[in-house]
Amino acid sequence: MRLLEFQAKELFREYGINLLPSKASTTIEEGRKHAKELGYPFVIKIQVPVGGRGKAGGIQKCQNDDELELKYPQVLGLTIKGEKARAILLEKMADIKKELYLSLFLNRSKRCYTVIASPDGGVEIESVKNQIIKEVGLGNVSEQVAREVAKEMKLEGRSVDDFVEILQKLAKLTVEKEAELAEINPLAIMQDGSMMALDGKFVTDDNSNFRHDELQKYQEKTEIEERAEKSGFSLVELDGDIAVVGNGAGLVMSTLDMLSDNGGKPACFLDVGGGATTESVYEALTLISKMNRVKGILVNLYGGIVKTTVVAEAFLKAYDDKLINLPVFARLKGTESEKAKEMLKESRTKIYDSVEEAINAAVMGIKK
Amino acid sequence: MTDIFKLLRGTPEDPDYKKKGVIVQGITGAYGSLHAKNMIAYGTNIVAGVTPGKGGQKFEDKVPIYNTVKEAVDATGAKISIVFVPAKFFLGAAKEALEAGIKLLVAIPEHIPVRDTMEVLDLANKKGSVIIGPNTPGIMIPELIKIGIMPPTPFKAGKIAVLSKSGTLLYEISDALTNAGFGQSITIGIGGDPINGTRMIDAFEMVKDIPDLEGLVVVGEIGGDSEEILAQRIIDIGFKKPTVAYIAGRAAPKEKRMGHAGAIVMGTYGSAESKVSMFNKANIPVAKRPSQVPVLLAGKMQQSD
Numbered sequence: 001m002r003l004l005e006f007q008a009k010e011l012f013r014e015y016g017i018n019l020l021p022s023k024a025s026t027t028i029e030e031g032r033k034h035a036k037e038l039g040y041p042f043v044i045k046i047q048v049p050v051g052g053r054g055k056a057g058g059i060q061k062c063q064n065d066d067e068l069e070l071k072y073p074q075v076l077g078l079t080i081k082g083e084k085a086r087a088i089l090l091e092k093m094a095d096i097k098k099e100l101y102l103s104l105f106l107n108r109s110k111r112c113y114t115v116i117a118s119p120d121g122g123v124e125i126e127s128v129k130n131q132i133i134k135e136v137g138l139g140n141v142s143e144q145v146a147r148e149v150a151k152e153m154k155l156e157g158r159s160v161d162d163f164v165e166i167l168q169k170l171a172k173l174t175v176e177k178e179a180e181l182a183e184i185n186p187l188a189i190m191q192d193g194s195m196m197a198l199d200g201k202f203v204t205d206d207n208s209n210f211r212h213d214e215l216q217k218y219q220e221k222t223e224i225e226e227r228a229e230k231s232g233f234s235l236v237e238l239d240g241d242i243a244v245v246g247n248g249a250g251l252v253m254s255t256l257d258m259l260s261d262n263g264g265k266p267a268c269f270l271d272v273g274g275g276a277t278t279e280s281v282y283e284a285l286t287l288i289s290k291m292n293r294v295k296g297i298l299v300n301l302y303g304g305i306v307k308t309t310v311v312a313e314a315f316l317k318a319y320d321d322k323l324i325n326l327p328v329f330a331r332l333k334g335t336e337s338e339k340a341k342e343m344l345k346e347s348r349t350k351i352y353d354s355v356e357e358a359i360n361a362a363v364m365g366i367k368k
Numbered sequence: 369m370t371d372i373f374k375l376l377r378g379t380p381e382d383p384d385y386k387k388k389g390v391i392v393q394g395i396t397g398a399y400g401s402l403h404a405k406n407m408i409a410y411g412t413n414i415v416a417g418v419t420p421g422k423g424g425q426k427f428e429d430k431v432p433i434y435n436t437v438k439e440a441v442d443a444t445g446a447k448i449s450i451v452f453v454p455a456k457f458f459l460g461a462a463k464e465a466l467e468a469g470i471k472l473l474v475a476i477p478e479h480i481p482v483r484d485t486m487e488v489l490d491l492a493n494k495k496g497s498v499i500i501g502p503n504t505p506g507i508m509i510p511e512l513i514k515i516g517i518m519p520p521t522p523f524k525a526g527k528i529a530v531l532s533k534s535g536t537l538l539y540e541i542s543d544a545l546t547n548a549g550f551g552q553s554i555t556i557g558i559g560g561d562p563i564n565g566t567r568m569i570d571a572f573e574m575v576k577d578i579p580d581l582e583g584l585v586v587v588g589e590i591g592g593d594s595e596e597i598l599a600q601r602i603i604d605i606g607f608k609k610p611t612v613a614y615i616a617g618r619a620a621p622k623e624k625r626m627g628h629a630g631a632i633v634m635g636t637y638g639s640a641e642s643k644v645s646m647f648n649k650a651n652i653p654v655a656k657r658p659s660q661v662p663v664l665l666a667g668k669m670q671q672s673d
Contacts (some may be wrong), residue, residue, distance in 0.1 A: 002623070050623065051635075106482060108562050108592035108630070109569075111489060126635055138486055178483050180562065181634070205562075207629055208481035210456060234627035236620075249560055249627025250534020250589055253616040258657050260619035269620070271627040302536045302543075333543075334519070354659065 001204055004047040006089045007218050008182075008200030015173045017166055017184075018196045022091035031072045034090045040064055046075050047087040049220075051124060051201075056080045061093065082239075086220070094198060099186035100153065100163075101128045103201075104139060104171055106180045113139035113174065115167065119153045122186040141171035162195035163187075177215065178208040224287050231283045232273050240265025242362055243288045246300040247276050255300040255355060264363045267294045276301065281314035282323075289324050298362045299330035300355050308332040312340040315349045329362035331355045370498050372554070372574040375448065375472045376513050389415035389446035390515055391470070393437065393453060393461050395427050400452035403476075403517050404431070407450075410514040416440035437461075437468040447471040450506065450515050458502065459484040466495050474515045475501030475565065479629070485563045492565065499565025503628065504557035505535035516557060526551015528665070529575035531568060532587035533558045533594075533628070537616060540658045541587055548662035553578055560589070560628030568594040569601055576607060583610040583665055586652075590617030591630040591638040599646040610668035613647045614655045615640050 003011070006024040013019055023034035024047065035042070046058030053059055058078050060071045076085050101121030107114040115134040116125070132152045134145060146164040155163055166187065174182045183201040190196060204215060221229070228235035234249060244259060244266045246252040252271045259266055268291065272284050288294055301311055311332060318324045328349040332340050341351045352358040378385040390407070394400035395417025404427060408414050416434055417427045423435035434440040437449065449470045453461045458480045465473050466488070473492070480502045492499050500507050506516010510523040518535070522543035528550045532538035535557060542552060556571045558564050566574075568586065575581065584607075588595040595615065602611065617626055617633075618640040625632045633639045644654045653664045 106562060109567065109594055109597050111486065111563050111567075124635070138483070138490075178481060180482065203634075205482045205629075206625070207455065207479045208483065211481070234625075236624050236626060238621065246536070248534060248536025249631055250532075250537035250587070250616045251540060253534075253589060253620055253626050253631065254537060254540075254614075254658060256620065257616065257618045261656065266619070269626055302540050356657070356659065 001206060001215070001219060002049045003202040003204070003218050004049060004086055005045065005200050006047055006087060008202035009197070011173055011177065011202060012197050012200055015169045017169050018162075018194065020092045020094055020196060020198065022089055024087045024089050026087050028069075028072050028076075031068065031088060031090060035065070035068050038090055038092055041093045042090050043093055044068075044071050044075050045089040045091060046078055046080065046085045047089055048080050048083040048085060050081045050083050053080060062090075094188060094196070095191040096188045096198075097191050098189040100189065101125070101185050102167060102170065102187045103181065103183035103185070104136070104174045104179070105183070107135070110135060112137050115141060115145075115149060115171075117149050117153055117167070119155070125183070125185070136171070139171055139175040141168055143168065158193050159189055159195060166195060166197070177212060178205045179203060180205055224290055227283075228270070228287055231280055233280070233284060233287075234269070234271040234273075235287065236269040237291070238266045238268055239293070240267045241293050241295040242366060243267045243270065243291065243294045243297045244300070245270045245272065245284055245288070245297060247272055247302065251300060251302055255298065255359075258355065259298060259359050259362070262359050262363050264298075264359065264366070267291055276311060278310045278313045278317070281311050282317055285314065285318045285324055294326065296362055296366045297324070297326055297328045298358060299328060299332070300358065301330070301332050302334060308334050308337045308340040309343065312343040312349075315344060316347060319347055327365050329358045329365065331358040370574060372498070372507075373509075373578075375498070376507070376509055376515075384413070386512060387413040388448060388513065389413050389444050391416045391418060391437065391440045391444070391446045391449040393418045393449055393451045393465065395419055395431070395433060395452070396422055397452055401427065403452065406517075407514055410520055412513050412515060415444040415446050437465045437470065441468045441470065448474075448515060450474040450476065452476050455479040455481075459487060462488040462499070463491055466491050466497050471497050473497060473499050473565075474506050475499055475504065475559075476506065476517060478503045478560075480561065482561070482563050485561065485565070489563070489565055500557065501559040501561075501565055503561045504559035505538055507554070507556050509554050510552050518555075522546060523555065524551040526553060527580050527582035528552050528585060529578065529581060529583075530555040530585045530587065531558060531571045531575070532556070533560055533589045533630070534587060534616060537587050537614070537658060541585060541614060541661050544659050544662050545585065545665070548666065550583070550662055550665060553581060558594070560630050562592060562630040564594070568598040572598055572601065576609075581609055583612070583669065585661060585665065586611065586613040588613060588615045588643055589628065589631050590615070590620055590626065590640050590643075591628070591632050593637065593642070595643040596646040599650040599652065602650045602652065608672070610665060610672055611652045612655060612661055612664045612668060613652050614658060614661055615643050
């Protein structure tokens with residue numbers, strides 16, 4: 001899961017990484033209280049799980065009560081890259097001398113953690129110049145390695161020790177919480193010479209959730225997503241009108257691509273997994289029935305082990321129970337697919353021999 | 369470099385040539401037993417099962433079950449194991465297998481924490497063992513040996529190597545290849561996790577020198593940069609066999625995990641555009657849809673004739 005800035009900072013604080021005083025809130029009433037506690041001036045920062053907040057107006061300076069009354073609701077009402085504000089962070093204004101970049105991330109092709117650091121931070125990682133890259137195995141960073149990085153960054157005096165300490169703490173946090181990415185950007189050297197994390201990005205490995213009860217408070221799931229997870233499905237909600245269902249992540253992604261190529265707009269990505277049963281497909285249809293935007297369902301099942309007849313049964317039951325009254329455009333390939341076709345002959349589910357035909361029919365059918 | 373064919377098939381002087389023994393860890397579970405049966409039906413020589421506490425019993429009245437991998441290895445001499453245990457028990461099961469001398473470990477489970485995979489790979493490196501997966505459909509030489517969960521129907525013996533991150537797309541594309549007359553010499557499931565025991569590039573090294581190889585099909589998806597690295601390698605060594613790629617996830621939103629733990633675009637890292645452009649650079653056509661793969665492959669073959 002991807003933590004919000006203030007959540008990442010909670011972890012940073014727990015691990016002793018230097019931060020500016022800040023307070024997170026979701027209402028202006030709380031915000032007013034925090035403003036009194038922090039004192040002006042401070043920065044109002046929108047909390048969304050995407051980057052590019054500054055450019056979108058999600059980070060605003062605030063000098064006094066009047067500005068707070070004006071800007072707090074403004075920032076809280078923003079939507080950035082489709083993401084609504086989850087909270088507002090008020091953070092004391094900083095007197096910055098220099099902005100650095102620091103992250104630990106899971107390097108997939110090298111199959112190890114990598115430290116990336118740069119003396120030129122404060123911009124998105126793609127534009128960070130003079131990157132110093134060090135492979136650090138399972139993520140632990142020794143003092144020696146940390147000092148080497150500091151040296152290559154040409155840090156001097158007090159900054160060297162501060163940097164070494166922060167890097168080692170960030171590494172400890174990464175290892176202990178099983179993060180895929182822990183980023184401080186910018187990591188700032190202040191006018192008084194101290195070093196502080198001004199922003200934080202933290203992405204954990206969802207597969208290790210069972211070992212991290214302490215992180216579950218950060219979990220952000222819609223009711224539909226929660227139900228999907230319980231059923232062993234993978235679900236990603238999208239904003240189109242054709243629900244895409246299939247078995248296997250690759251196949252569903254592929255179906256999404258082909259639908260988009262043909263001018264269709266996917267309403268969701270729903271992978272029912274390899275072991276689809278009548279119950280699980282019925283549950284998938286139940287989830288889709290809760291998405292009001294859906295006008296049709298595109299099904300692409302490659303049933304190697306899955307019997308396509310069990311899928312057909314689920315559709316029939318869903319119509320019988322009046323769970324759905326939507327057209328379904330299905331491509332069912334695999335064992336007993338001829339029998340499945342026969343079963344669905346009289347229903348609103350139309351079966352096609354190829355996924356291309358099913359997609360064409362879905363796109364045309366929705367337009368009507 | 370690992371001679372994967374030697375592991376899977378052996379050499380003619382081996383007493384167990386073309387019938388290498390395979391151990392199934394988790395053979396009594398619902399999933400493990402279903403696929404053990406399917407593998408036996410396909411002709412894979414399943415010589416033992418492992419389920420702690422069930423040692424002494426027999427699977428399907430034939431295959432002996434042991435409490436530990438070591439006992440199974442001692443009794444059978446098998447060097448191959450396929451693991452079906454739940455994700456949270458994978459670390460222990462895999463370490464046990466590697467310590468017992470398993471040289472090829474096929475890791476089927478999904479949802480294994482990255483840290484556990486990395487620990488297992490570390491040990492596999494030290495032991496000189498190969499891990500396929502995790503979150504893989506497995507590995508097979510069609511019509512000879514299947515170590516995995518793939519249905520048999522899409523596959524046919526032949527001379528095309530298929531490497532795939534996804535399971536169902538491997539079936540789908542192999543099916544299309546088979547129907548077009550392209551059988552497969554080997555299919556390797558890379559797996560959908562961020563960290564793979566056998567990466568695209570490793571799998572490529574395993575297959576690139578197959579003497580009668582006639583073509584290569586790479587089935588990738590968004591996330592990571594293993595396709596880019598493979599494309600670069602193909603350029604670097606001047607690999608000339610007809611090669612075609614397919615990339616799933618072009619329409620996926622950024623920063624969202626698309627079913628597979630590894631299928632996520634972060635910034636530009638892992639994007640479909642990046643992969644497609646690298647394949648283009650390597651003069652490898654990228655199919656827009658699975659059914660296009662055999663068409664493009666046939667085209668490539670004509671060019672090279």
